[in-house]
Amino acid sequence: xxxxxxxxxxxxxxxxxxxxxxxxxxxxxxxxxxxxxxxxxxxxxxxxxxxxxxxxxxxxxxxxxxxxxxxxxxxxxxxxxxxxxxxxxxxxxxxxxxxxxxxxxxxxxxxxxxxxxxxxxxxxxxxxxxxxxxxxxxxxxxxxxxxxxxxxxxxxxxxxxxxxxxxxxxxxxxxxxxxxxxxxxxxxxxxxxxxxxxxxxxxxxxxxxxxxxxxxxxxxxxxxxxxxxxxxxxxxx
Amino acid sequence: xxxxxxxxxxxxxxxxxxxxxxxxxxxxxxxxxxxxxxxxxxxxxxxxxxxxxxxxxxxxxxxxxxxxxxxxxxxxxxxxxxxxxxxxxxxxxxxxxxxxxxxxxxxxxxxxxxxxxxxxxxxxxxxxxxxxxxxxxxxxxxxxxxxxxxxxxxxxxxxxxxxxxxxxxxxxxxxxxxxxxxxxxxxxxxxxxxxxxxxxxxxxxxxxxxxxxxxxxxxxxxxxxxxxxxxxxxxxx
DNA sequence: ATTTTTACTTTGAATAGTCAAAATAGCAAG
DNA sequence: CTTGCTATTTTGACTATTCAAAGTAAAAAT
Ligand SMILES: [Mn+2]
Ligand SMILES: [Mn+2]
Ligand SMILES: [Mn+2]
Ligand SMILES: [Mn+2]
Numbered sequence: 001x002x003x004x005x006x007x008x009x010x011x012x013x014x015x016x017x018x019x020x021x022x023x024x025x026x027x028x029x030x031x032x033x034x035x036x037x038x039x040x041x042x043x044x045x046x047x048x049x050x051x052x053x054x055x056x057x058x059x060x061x062x063x064x065x066x067x068x069x070x071x072x073x074x075x076x077x078x079x080x081x082x083x084x085x086x087x088x089x090x091x092x093x094x095x096x097x098x099x100x101x102x103x104x105x106x107x108x109x110x111x112x113x114x115x116x117x118x119x120x121x122x123x124x125x126x127x128x129x130x131x132x133x134x135x136x137x138x139x140x141x142x143x144x145x146x147x148x149x150x151x152x153x154x155x156x157x158x159x160x161x162x163x164x165x166x167x168x169x170x171x172x173x174x175x176x177x178x179x180x181x182x183x184x185x186x187x188x189x190x191x192x193x194x195x196x197x198x199x200x201x202x203x204x205x206x207x208x209x210x211x212x213x214x215x216x217x218x219x220x221x222x223x224x225x226x227x228x229x230x231x232x233x234x235x236x237x
Numbered sequence: 238x239x240x241x242x243x244x245x246x247x248x249x250x251x252x253x254x255x256x257x258x259x260x261x262x263x264x265x266x267x268x269x270x271x272x273x274x275x276x277x278x279x280x281x282x283x284x285x286x287x288x289x290x291x292x293x294x295x296x297x298x299x300x301x302x303x304x305x306x307x308x309x310x311x312x313x314x315x316x317x318x319x320x321x322x323x324x325x326x327x328x329x330x331x332x333x334x335x336x337x338x339x340x341x342x343x344x345x346x347x348x349x350x351x352x353x354x355x356x357x358x359x360x361x362x363x364x365x366x367x368x369x370x371x372x373x374x375x376x377x378x379x380x381x382x383x384x385x386x387x388x389x390x391x392x393x394x395x396x397x398x399x400x401x402x403x404x405x406x407x408x409x410x411x412x413x414x415x416x417x418x419x420x421x422x423x424x425x426x427x428x429x430x431x432x433x434x435x436x437x438x439x440x441x442x443x444x445x446x447x448x449x450x451x452x453x454x455x456x457x458x459x460x461x462x463x464x465x466x467x468x469x470x471x472x473x474x
Numbered sequence: 475a476t477t478t479t480t481a482c483t484t485t486g487a488a489t490a491g492t493c494a495a496a497a498t499a500g501c502a503a504g
Numbered sequence: 505c506t507t508g509c510t511a512t513t514t515t516g517a518c519t520a521t522t523c524a525a526a527g528t529a530a531a532a533a534t
Binding site for chain 2: 101106110113114116117119122125
């Protein structure tokens with residue numbers, strides 16, 4: 001019986017609020033600091049006025065700070081709640097892939113609903129059954145139960161050094177077709193590739209795969225594939 | 238004048254509506270036919286006025302028939318939807334017990350939320366992983382994917398023949414403490430017992446358990462324990 | 475320094491679900 | 505019949521979430 005009750009504000013957030021928090025957390029990461037109402041609105045698929053009123057609500061609930069005409073930003077409490085939602089999302093995704101054998105291209109959609117329905121009790125069991133994993137099927141790191149998240153800064157296929165073998169570490173694009181393509185081309189997390197060349201003007205990145213030969217990617221796609229320098233296999237220099 | 242939406246049962250019902258449908262299905266079973274607003278309201282924990290307006294909504298959605306001052310009753314479509322929700326609920330409960338090792342005394346509560354968040358895709362996987370089970374942890378039968386449900390009429394410890402060995406088949410009371418008690422006393426589904434005697438005036442039922450000796454139950458508790466005649470073990474008459 | 479553009483905020487309205495309290499219908503007695 | 509009692513239905517209100525459209529501030533352009 002865990003006593004890991006999250007901070008005060010963690011009371012009961014509706015799934016709507018949870019989704020906004022998650023989104024704010026992401027955009028805050030990406031765009032440093034304040035998130036504008038326009039960005040928030042289009043990311044959430046609502047009109048700007050809706051974003052404004054939600055920003056006010058979040059502020060009122062102590063989950064965010066809102067400055068009119070400037071933007072919103074999560075408070076520490078809001079950030080913690082966001083991280084818990086993200087933890088649920090990612091753990092559920094991994095569970096769906098590992099235990100229920102769902103395809104990694106569909107689990108994001110499923111997790112989007114389940115993340116609001118799994119209790120701490122259930123989540124703990126999943127965590128244990130999966131042996132306390134640190135990354136989801138897309139390579140996204142899983143926040144700890146205490147809401148701590150370590151995101152190593154990584155290069156992508158769009159900016160890593162040429163000619164040096166890289167291991168695919170994380171796929172940022174959760175689009176179904178994209179993920180299916182990535183998998184069918186042998187580029188899922190764990191795969192090893194080398195960037196042979198980049199023709200920036202043409203927006204093309206040429207890859208050399210382990211035993212599958214060449215493959216060209218557009219720059220946007222390449223940028224969505226984060227990598228880590230491959231550990232040289234024994235015998236190689 | 239609202240637009241009548243009646244495209245099969247596949248429409249999207251909110252979790253609120255799903256909960257009402259489930260409840261109506263149960264009460265319709267129990268009380269045969271029409272369900273009064275008072276009953277519905279108190280079962281759902283809302284005031285009667287709320288039940289009335291929900292009954293109207295369900296009727297408008299083609300999920301129920303509503304006669305003012307008389308009651309509601311599910312249509313075929315509403316019944317189908319209810320059975321699908323019940324299927325999700327029970328399959329999820331079994332999944333939580335078998336795969337995630339949760340205690341059977343808490344899964345009802347968990348399933349109450351998850352039943353609205355699991356997709357058909359996920360449900361199918363659970364079903365397969367559990368090898369197409371026909372009953373949940375409490376012995377409640379699981380409706381088929383087509384919405385068919387077979388509920389064998391059973392006797393309970395309150396009305397089965399005396400002195401004849403019975404197998405516990407189903408526990409109707411989902412109360413946490415009750416379930417914990419039942420399990421701790423070795424009366425979970427599958428267990429074998431014999432009703433030694435009943436003192437109706439005192440409301441007491443005396444049981445003889447396999448290798449645990451005697452146990453007395455109140456009549457209400459006994460009535461919540463459905464049984465089936467035990468198959469005589471080889472060697473016995 | 476105006477004007478124009480863009481981004482944002484307000485206002486008014488809608489839907490789902492709910493409660494409190496007042497109005498009623500149906501039946502039960504007297 | 506007339507009064508009561510109980511179960512229901514209505515009405516008015518409130519929260520959460522959202523949109524449409526009108527108003528406004530700040531930034532960009534001229
Ligand atoms: Mn979500
Ligand atoms: Mn993911
Ligand atoms: Mn439910
Ligand atoms: Mn059950």
